[in-house]
Amino acid sequence: MTGFDFTTDHWYVNDVPGDPEQRNVRRQVNGAGWSPVEPTATAGPTLIAHSLEVAEQLGINEDTVASDRFARVFSGNELIDGMQPHAMNYGGHQFGNWAGQLGDGRAIALGEIATPDDGHAVLQLKGAGPTPYSRGADGRAVLRSSVREFLCSEAMHHLGVPTTRALSLTLTGDDVMRDMLYDGHPANEQGAVVCRVAPSFVRFGHFELPASRGEIDLLRSLVEHTIRRHFPHLLTADGPDNPSVTDEAIVAWFQEVSNRTADLMVDWMRVGFVHGVMNTDNLSILGLTIDYGPYGWLEDFDPGWTPNTTDAGGKRYRYGNQPQIGHWNVSRLGGALHSLTQDAESLQAIVDSYSERFAQGWDRALADKLGLVDANVVRRREVAAELLDLLPLTETDMTIFFRTLGDIEVDEVDLTVDDTTLIEPLIGSYYAPAELTGELLERTATWFRSYIELSRTTHQTADARRSRMHAVNPKYVLRNYLAQLAIDKAEAGGYDMIPELLDLLRHPYDEQPGREEYATLRPDWARTRVGCSMLSCSS
Ligand code: AMP
Ligand code: MG
Numbered sequence: 001m002t003g004f005d006f007t008t009d010h011w012y013v014n015d016v017p018g019d020p021e022q023r024n025v026r027r028q029v030n031g032a033g034w035s036p037v038e039p040t041a042t043a044g045p046t047l048i049a050h051s052l053e054v055a056e057q058l059g060i061n062e063d064t065v066a067s068d069r070f071a072r073v074f075s076g077n078e079l080i081d082g083m084q085p086h087a088m089n090y091g092g093h094q095f096g097n098w099a100g101q102l103g104d105g106r107a108i109a110l111g112e113i114a115t116p117d118d119g120h121a122v123l124q125l126k127g128a129g130p131t132p133y134s135r136g137a138d139g140r141a142v143l144r145s146s147v148r149e150f151l152c153s154e155a156m157h158h159l160g161v162p163t164t165r166a167l168s169l170t171l172t173g174d175d176v177m178r179d180m181l182y183d184g185h186p187a188n189e190q191g192a193v194v195c196r197v198a199p200s201f202v203r204f205g206h207f208e209l210p211a212s213r214g215e216i217d218l219l220r221s222l223v224e225h226t227i228r229r230h231f232p233h234l235l236t237a238d239g240p241d242n243p244s245v246t247d248e249a250i251v252a253w254f255q256e257v258s259n260r261t262a263d264l265m266v267d268w269m270r271v272g273f274v275h276g277v278m279n280t281d282n283l284s285i286l287g288l289t290i291d292y293g294p295y296g297w298l299e300d301f302d303p304g305w306t307p308n309t310t311d312a313g314g315k316r317y318r319y320g321n322q323p324q325i326g327h328w329n330v331s332r333l334g335g336a337l338h339s340l341t342q343d344a345e346s347l348q349a350i351v352d353s354y355s356e357r358f359a360q361g362w363d364r365a366l367a368d369k370l371g372l373v374d375a376n377v378v379r380r381r382e383v384a385a386e387l388l389d390l391l392p393l394t395e396t397d398m399t400i401f402f403r404t405l406g407d408i409e410v411d412e413v414d415l416t417v418d419d420t421t422l423i424e425p426l427i428g429s430y431y432a433p434a435e436l437t438g439e440l441l442e443r444t445a446t447w448f449r450s451y452i453e454l455s456r457t458t459h460q461t462a463d464a465r466r467s468r469m470h471a472v473n474p475k476y477v478l479r480n481y482l483a484q485l486a487i488d489k490a491e492a493g494g495y496d497m498i499p500e501l502l503d504l505l506r507h508p509y510d511e512q513p514g515r516e517e518y519a520t521l522r523p524d525w526a527r528t529r530v531g532c533s534m535l536s537c538s539s
Contacts, residue, residue: 003064004073006113008082009120012200013111015225017218018086019132027132028101031215033206033222034086039076039108040129040139042191044173047071048490049498051154054167054197058123059116065168074195075170076108076128083111087131088201091209092281093332095316101209102281103133106141109201120199120229123167127193140176144487144531145539146192147498149292151486153196155478155505156289161267162260163289164198169498180538181309181530190491198288200230204333205281211336219340226285227253251346254337258330258354260287265326266361269319270369271474272298272398276308277537278317278325280332294535297477299522300395300431307480310537323362327354369402370451371469374458383454386447393440395431397521399477404429406469409462410455419445431521474508475519480533481526482518 016033024037050065064070072078079085087104094102108131109124126149127141146169156163172191179186202222210219224245227234234252236244264287268275275282276294284290296307303320311317317325334347341347366384367373391401408425415422420436422445427433436444460468478501486497504518526532 004060004080006059006080006082008084008111009114010084010112011120011229012088012109012122012202012225013084013086015229016221019089021132024130024132026130026134029089029103029132030213031218032089033218034088035132036085037087037108037131038079038085039110039125041077042075042172042174044171045071045075045077046171046173047074047168048171048192048495049150049169049502051150051166051168051502053154053157054165057115057117057119057165058113058121058167058197060167070168071170073110074125074168075172075193076125079110085110087133088206089133089209090203090205090281091212092203092205092279093208093329094279094281095311095314096328098208098212099279099281100212101133102135102205104131105134105137106131106139107196107201121197122199122201124196124198124201125193126196127172127191138176140172140174140191141193141539142176142178142189143171143192143490144189145293146194147487147490148295148483149194149196151483151498151501151505152292152295152478153289154502155508156273158506159267159271159474159477159508161271161273161289162264162287164196164201164284167195167197169194178538181536182538198284198286198290200226200284200286201290202226202230202285203281203290204283204285204329204336205279206285207333207336208280211339214339216339219336223250223253223337223340230286231256247341247343250337250341251343251350254334254347255350255353257285257287257333258350259357261326261330262323262354262357263287263361264289265323265358266365268322269362270365270472271477272301272319274298274305274307274317274319275322276306276311276317276535278322278329280329283326283329283333293539294537296480296533296535298398299479301391301398301401302395303392307533307535308537309534323358326358327351330354365472368472369405369469371406371455371460371465372458373468374460375454376457379450379454383447383451387451390444390447393443394435397429397431399474400519400521401426401429402473403470403475403519405451406466406473408452410452410465411462413452415449415452423448429521470509472509475511476504476508476515478505479518479522480531481522481529484526484529484531487531 019032019035089103107126108128112122130139150166150169153166174191175188176191282291294308306315306318331351334351372380
């Protein structure tokens with residue numbers, strides 16, 4: 001049986017006013033939160049990867065996944081009955097500047113469904129053709145960026161980081177022209193579509209746009225939609241059928257969005273993820289990681305690193321700046337909500353609370369990562385702070401370093417040996433171990449001694465300590481060069497590495513004997529290769 005028996009339930013288009021214009025022409029759309037638009041047919045839809053877990057969550061069985069119809073539907077070549085395809089309208093601050101209307105320029109939501117597990121999902125195709133919001137661009141996406149989005153969405157989920165999901169990756173069969181490095185060398189690339197899945201794709205920019213235009217009714221309907229559908233626990237019920245969205249509910253909701261954003265930043269920092277384009281149009285109102293573009297994974301721990309060459313000048317979206325940018329974005333959202341509630345004081349207090357929320361979360365995450373939750377708090381913070389100062393002094397692989405700490409049997413370490421011998425267990429995490437001499441060696445050894453001494457005070461068995469630490473320090477992450485290897489193969493017509501990586505990243509905290517090659521230092525060739533350490537917004 002190859003069919004889709006979805007229970008459709010189109011929350012967004014039912015709750016939020018739509019654009020009366022039916023023609024798919026690029027324009028400013030005023031007073032509406034979405035426009036009706038259908039995907040554009042393509043020459044040769046072919047499924048090249050899918051996520052088993054997402055298919056199952058949506059109630060799609062494996063026979064259906066294998067059917068031609070699945071490839072046609074999720075590449076935008078066939079509509080299922082009852083769907084209501086649309087593109088959403090939103091604005092955003094890009095790189096710190098107000099950019100006006102942006103909207104879904106190449107994302108088309110097919111519609112929304114009630115999932116068999118009593119959840120709710122929007123099915124959204126990215127790269128399925130132009131929309132009224134496409135501005136000067138083509139509405140398409142290339143294979144390389146689609147492979148990256150597909151793999152990273154699923155990898156983040158399995159790491160326990162809130163994220164939009166990816167159901168499928170299809171080739172369209174059409175070519176797309178891109179100037180990958182924006183340096184005057186356009187070339188044809190293969191087009192692809194990812195079907196993304198989330199309870200909602202509403203962004204901070206959804207609220208900023210009507211606020212900037214003085215469209216208070218639209219702003220109110222977006223806020224009411226979001227609270228009623230996605231934060232129902234915040235409603236003050238003044239009757240079973242008509243719980244109202246009061247000023248207090250709006251304030252409580254903003255507090256929750258601020259908290260979720262701070263918590264998401266803690267998660268990104270914990271696993272070494274750098275989003276790369278944290279514009280307000282790329283921040284989810286649900287606190288999900290959304291819009292995988294020129295993201296990257298920290299290899300050497302460098303707070304100043306950004307994978308995004310488009311951001312190379314100001315490095316606004318560098319690893320170490322993400323928490324502050326989260327804060328800046330929350331304050332932009334607060335500004336937009338000010339048009340709805342006169343309670344400016346509460347909004348400001350929430351914006352101010354962000355820093356403390358992040359600081360507490362990050363403090364706790366570092367304690368977890370270091371296995372020092374039960375240690376003296378003051379000493380634990382000193383040890384953590386010194387480590388964060390130390391790590392950038394020589395290229396140190398973040399993932400390997402923290403994973404290695406969990407494997408050390410702290411009671412067995414001999415603290416009387418010379419510095420070089422002492423730090424031997426850590427040496428596998430350095431890209432240039434020869435640099436560990438003189439002052440750096442001494443400082444590293446001093447840190448390691450105090451770390452071991454403090455760890456001993458927590459009185460954990462080696463096994464208990466290892467399993468607690470390994471549960472927060474992944475062994476396997478989507479290293480930039482691994483994604484690039486999968487892309488190189490896919491561009492040449494071989495798709496095996498995509499499910500292979502997906503399978504690896506399904507269990508990022510497990511040892512997975514036999515797969516250690518995926519957990520080693522980045523190879524030297526990847527240091528400067530485009531796609532591995534440098535990515536542009538071109539996608
Ligand atoms: P991003 O920062 O990549 O999330 O995109 C910023 C804006 O540009 C969003 O409104 C996107 O929908 C739009 N956009 C990006 N690429 C394309 C494309 N190829 N065609 C149409 N719109 C696009
Ligand atoms: Mg975006």
